[in-house]
Amino acid sequence: MTHEEDAVPHEEDAVQIAARFAAGLARGAAERDRDRILPHAEVGRMSAAGLFSLTVPRRFGGPDVGVPSLVEVFRLIAQADPSIAQIPHSHYVFLEALRLQGTEAQQRRFFREVLAGRRLANAQSERGSRTIAEDTTTLTPVGAGGYVLDGEKFYATGSLFADWLAVRAVLPGAERAKAVAFVPANAPGVTIVDDWDGLGQRTTGSGTVRLAGVAVPADAVVPYTPIFARPTSYGAFAQVLHAALDAGIARAALDVAVEHVKRARPWFESGADRAAGDPLLVQQAGEAEITVRAAEALLREAAHAVDVARTDPTEDSTAHASVATAVAKVATARAAVDASSALFELAGTRSALDALNLSRFWRDARTHTLHDPGRWKVQHIGRWLLDRTPPPRHGLL
Structure with a gap:
């Protein structure tokens, strides 16, 4: 793939650019989900708007956008179309791995690739x-400083739209250390299969990646295991972006519910002239707003904590960031599922018509929130509260 060099927004412009992009994105979201229309054009426009280059460090020519702004970008795009919002997730997570573990030469090379409009996708699960x-x-090491990559990955979100694949793999040796190989998506031996058939998040391009004897030069391999040998915000960074997706789904579902309430008929026992005058419906709407607004507030708090830990990763700052993010992730996941379900009760019987495709909010929420179990996040939150037990260091917390 080739791209023209894309615009790189300043930090203060990033959220406004994302809001404008999202406004246009929302109009076709229901159709893309219903007919599984892969968003090649939309992802291209996202690149052209500079929304894949936001965390490139300033010394390499990027805007180095802070975590709160990046989180709001993700939330806004997810509010318009959560499938498209999930596509840049692994792009940014593996750019973070590059920032933390890449050599100066590797950072210069791949950050420049990103500034030129190239996109990354994960091949890890x-x-x-x-x-x-x-x-x-x-x-597997071969020759003088090279490797051969073999394996098969699934849930490779964004791979159908990517120029590079960030492949997590095991290095030889008893310690089973892991590394990330940056591999061109069209490299010999790489096969990307469009076989994702999830009930939600249908256009994320999260299919299978097969790797058969793929040649990888040593300068395209970045250590992964050492990220977790010291205090790090890497996992919290990845998770707070997931939380932003759930918060976007929750707000979108509630907004759509409000629009449909305006057209719904009141229940005859309420004595109201319109659905919005039914006191029981008003109560349910208020409860949903409290749930969603609380999740949004916790997301902002977590984004700030991750930003602090990312700038100064100490034992205390990274533990605080992981716990705050775990709280936000549980709250936003609950809000997404609850709001997308409440949508039907608020909007009434007509909302179940397949032509409206309002089920996509619940399907997207239910699918995305399965990414990692909230029950384990609650455990880590409780242990931190009771005993100040630091959360474990891994990419899911």
């Missing part, structure tokens, strides 16, 4: 391993 934390994909 596998279906055949005992847990999601275990990889069988391998980087």
Whole structure:
């Protein structure tokens, strides 16, 4: 793939640019979901708007946008179309791995690629391993400083729209250390299969990536395991962006519910002239707004904590960021599922018509919130509260 060099917004402009982009995105979201129309054009426009280059450090020519602004960008795009908002998630997460572990030469090379409009996608999760934390994909050394990459990945979100794949793989040795190989999406031996058939998040391009004897030069391999050998905000950074997606879904579902209430008939026992005059419906709407607004506030708090820890990663700052993000992730996940379900009760029987495709909010919420279990986040929150037990260091907290 080739791209023209894209605009790089200043930090103060990033949220406004995202809001304008999202406004146009929302109009076709229902149709894209219903007919599974892959958003190649929309992702291209997102690149052209500079929305894939926001965290490139200033010393490499980027805007180095802070976490609160980046989170709001994700939330706004998810409010318009959560499938499209999920596509840049792994792009930014693996740029963070590059920032933390890449050499100066690697950073210069790949950050410049991003500034030129190139996009990354993940190839990390596998279906055949005992847990999601275990990889069988391998980087085998060959010759003088090169590797061969073999394996198969699933849930490779954004891979259909990517120029580069960030492939998590195991290095030889008893310690089973992991690394990230940056591989061109069209490299010999790479096969990207469009086989994602989830009930929600239908146009994320999250299919299978097969890797068969892919040649990888040593300067395209970045250590991954060492990220977690010291205090780090890497996991919280990844998770707070996921929380932003859920918060966007929650707000979108509630906004749509309000629009449909305006056209709904009142329940005859209420004595009201319009649905919005039914006191029981008003109560339910108020409860939904409290849930969504609380989740949005917790998301902002977490984004600030991650920003602090990212700037100064100490034991205390990173633990605080992980806990704050876990709280926000649980709250936004609940808000997304609850609001997208309440939508139907608020909007009435007509909302179940398939032609309206209002089920997409619940389907997107239910699918995305399965990404990692909230029950374990609640455990870490409780342990921190009771004993100040620091959360574990991994990419999901």
